[in-house]
Amino acid sequence: MKEALTLVHRLSAHPDSRCWFVSWNPTGTLLASCGGDKAIRIWGREGDSWVCKTVLQDGHQRTVRKVAWSPCGNYLASASFDATTCIWKKKGDDFESLTVLEGHENEVKCVAWAPSGNLLATCSRDKSVWVWEVDEEDEYECVTVVNSHTQDVKHVVWHPTQELLASASYDNNICIYKEDDDDWECRATLQGHTSTVWALSFDAAGQRLASCSDDRTVKIWKDYSNESGPGGDLTWKCICTLSGYHGRTVYDVAWCRLTGALATACGDDAVRVFKEDEASDPDKPVFSLSAQVAKAHSQDVNCVSWNPKEAGILASCGDDGEIAIWRFQEEA
Amino acid sequence: MSVGAQLENANPVIFQRTGERLQTATDEDEDIHDPIDDREIFDMIRSINDPEHPLSLEELNVVEQIRVKVNDEESIVGVEFTPTIPHCSMATLIGLSIKVKLLRSLPDRFKIDVHITPGTHASEEAVNKQLADKERVAAALENSSLLEVVNQCLSTRNS
Numbered sequence: 001m002k003e004a005l006t007l008v009h010r011l012s013a014h015p016d017s018r019c020w021f022v023s024w025n026p027t028g029t030l031l032a033s034c035g036g037d038k039a040i041r042i043w044g045r046e047g048d049s050w051v052c053k054t055v056l057q058d059g060h061q062r063t064v065r066k067v068a069w070s071p072c073g074n075y076l077a078s079a080s081f082d083a084t085t086c087i088w089k090k091k092g093d094d095f096e097s098l099t100v101l102e103g104h105e106n107e108v109k110c111v112a113w114a115p116s117g118n119l120l121a122t123c124s125r126d127k128s129v130w131v132w133e134v135d136e137e138d139e140y141e142c143v144t145v146v147n148s149h150t151q152d153v154k155h156v157v158w159h160p161t162q163e164l165l166a167s168a169s170y171d172n173n174i175c176i177y178k179e180d181d182d183d184w185e186c187r188a189t190l191q192g193h194t195s196t197v198w199a200l201s202f203d204a205a206g207q208r209l210a211s212c213s214d215d216r217t218v219k220i221w222k223d224y225s226n227e228s229g230p231g232g233d234l235t236w237k238c239i240c241t242l243s244g245y246h247g248r249t250v251y252d253v254a255w256c257r258l259t260g261a262l263a264t265a266c267g268d269d270a271v272r273v274f275k276e277d278e279a280s281d282p283d284k285p286v287f288s289l290s291a292q293v294a295k296a297h298s299q300d301v302n303c304v305s306w307n308p309k310e311a312g313i314l315a316s317c318g319d320d321g322e323i324a325i326w327r328f329q330e331e332a
Numbered sequence: 333m334s335v336g337a338q339l340e341n342a343n344p345v346i347f348q349r350t351g352e353r354l355q356t357a358t359d360e361d362e363d364i365h366d367p368i369d370d371r372e373i374f375d376m377i378r379s380i381n382d383p384e385h386p387l388s389l390e391e392l393n394v395v396e397q398i399r400v401k402v403n404d405e406e407s408i409v410g411v412e413f414t415p416t417i418p419h420c421s422m423a424t425l426i427g428l429s430i431k432v433k434l435l436r437s438l439p440d441r442f443k444i445d446v447h448i449t450p451g452t453h454a455s456e457e458a459v460n461k462q463l464a465d466k467e468r469v470a471a472a473l474e475n476s477s478l479l480e481v482v483n484q485c486l487s488t489r490n491s
Contacts, residue, residue: 018470036470062474065467081471107471125471152468170465196465214464248443249464267443299440300466319466320440 003291004331005273005314009050011323013041019317021066021303026073028309033323034064040078040088042095043323050325056095059086066110071117079108085122087140101132101140114158114165119143121165123153129167129177131184148175148186155199159206160257166209168197174211174221176234188234190221192241201255201262209236210262212250218242218264218274220285240285245272248300254314256306261328262287263314265301270294271316273328296324339384341417347393350378367404368438374400376437377411377430381485383422392416394426399449407441409434414449423453427463428472429485 013019014035022033030053031043040056062081069076076088076095085101085108105126112121120132120140131144152170159165165177165184174190174197195214202209209221220240225232248267255262262274272292280286297318307313312328353371374397378390389395399412411430415423431446438444446463448456462468472478 063470081474109467125468154467170461195461214461300443 002331003273003275003328005271005291005293005296005326005328007293007324008313008327009323009325011043011050011052011325012321013043013052013317013323014039014321017321018299018319019302019321019323020063022305022315022317022323023067023069024305024307024315025069026071026308028307028313031305031315031323032067032069032076033317034067034078035321036063038062038064038080040064040067040076053093054095056088056097059088059097060084062107065108068111068113070113071115075113077111077113077120079111079122081107083108083124085111085120087138089138098138099140101142103130103142103145104128109153110155112156112158112165114163115161116163119158119163121156121158121167123156123167125152127151127153127169129153129156129165129175129184131165131177143182144184146175146177146184146186148177148189149173154197157200157202160202160204161206164206166200166202168200168211170196172197172213174200174209176236178234187232188225188236190236190238192219192238193217196249198250199252201253203255203260204257208239208255210253210255212253212264214249216243216246216248216250218246218250218253218262220287222283239283240287242274242287245274245289246270251301252303254304254306256311257308258306258311259328261290261306261312263304263306263316263328265304265316265318267300269297269299269301269318271296271301271304271314271324271326273314291328293326296326297322340420340422341384344385344387344392344416346387346391349388349390350397368402369404370397370400370402373402373409373411373434377433379488380426380429380433381487383425383429383481383485389413389426389430395430407439408443408445409438410445410447412447412449414452418452418454420453423448423455423459424462425481425485427459428469429482431463431469432473432482433486 013033017037019035034040042053044053060080066079078086087098088095089098104124107125123129129146149169150171155168175186176188193213221236222239225234252265274287275290277286299319301318314326317323380389401410434444
């Protein structure tokens with residue numbers, strides 16, 4: 001069975017700038033993008049085309065590095081090089097700035113909502129990961145600052161169902177955190193990458209985690225923790241390394257919750273999709289390259305994101321300031 | 333990154349500057365596509381000012397044409413630079429200046445890799461990693477005081 005990535009749309013999203021990140025809302029109807037022009041744009045479908053519904057400006061003084069939708073889809077969080085995180089509330093087609101989270105010493109690199117929507121995590125070049133609690137009054141309070149990394153923290157991601165947080169860093173490591181007595185602690189450090197880990201993505205069940213790195217590989221980690229009580233260490237082991245496919249740094253990885261396909265964004269301008277061989281040993285899975293577009297963008301690809309509702313729809317963005325929307329399907 | 337009164341390397345060895353690039357007949361011919369070559373890249377960076385001395389990177393032998401590798405077809409440029417001393421604290425700034433100069437001068441399609449010449453700096457690996465991290469480079473270039481220092485290195489000197 002042969003598969004292909006077909007271009008559906010290409011949008012000039014952040015002209016004369018780079019587009020750093022794109023994020024689908026939970027219903028897969030809106031796509032938020034952010035970039036070096038300090039702006040956030042919300043894209044939606046109108047008939048056969050995609051249009052910019054609204055532009056969120058003046059929220060940040062510097063690059064907006066990442067954006068994340070709350071699980072309910074009513075809030076958007078944006079992480080910026082200006083050391084703050086903005087929370088935006090959706091009001092019809094518009095968004096209003098609700099609050100600004102301050103505290104990080106320098107650039108905020110990533111923001112992510114927990115599946116419950118009650119917790120938010122941010123990470124920064126200041127080497128720390130912060131966990132924030134949200135109450136019914138839309139008040140945000142920092143509950144923990146964790147300093148388990150020794151360098152710039154690039155990415156944070158929550159487990160799809162549990163209150164389990166993972167972070168990736170310039171120190172080449174991945175940390176996994178769990179709450180213990182109101183305190184979030186690093187309970188596992190995943191070592192194996194030989195350079196910066198840029199991004200992480202859990203599979204649908206949350207038993208496996210994919211990581212991508214400046215070492216040009218993607219690694220798959222599996223949870224082997226036993227129920228050892230709240231204070232026990234977690235055990236995650238690397239069960240697969242995808243090497244030899246990427247020509248330069250792999251900036252992002254996205255594991256589709258609907259199809260299990262694994263997409264990567266690479267500094268060699270390509271978007272690739274890998275699929276797991278169904279017959280392979282779950283403790284030693286085999287992933288093979290299923291489709292790739294060599295020149296998906298005219299410059300580095302920074303992000304890949306699967307539509308959460310429409311299987312096979314993939315959005316990517318790059319240093320060329322563009323967003324591309326792809327359909328991953330069997331070749332006709 | 334202030335330049336103090338105490339110079340780190342007070343007496344650097346000074347090298348001769350190369351002459352102008354010789355024009356060939358095909359350079360004049362508009363119908364012939366001439367790919368970007370090593371010499372053109374070298375010309376872009378050789379006059380960058382050293383942050384510490386009133387000398388160019390070429391005169392300090394920090395950059396040399398033989399350490400420039402360009403592959404026009406693959407859109408890749410690699411530059412190795414050699415700090416004047418193994419503990420040079422300016423190494424990251426010099427590398428950043430080279431990177432910025434090439435980012436501004438070359439078409440967007442080029443991937444630009446700037447490294448320290450292997451074995452010539454104590455923190456070679458850390459400096460290389462920093463220069464290769466485009467997110468940190470982007471953040472650095474949003475820092476106005478740092479950008480000013482970089483622009484000073486890139487400004488053309490009247491000599």
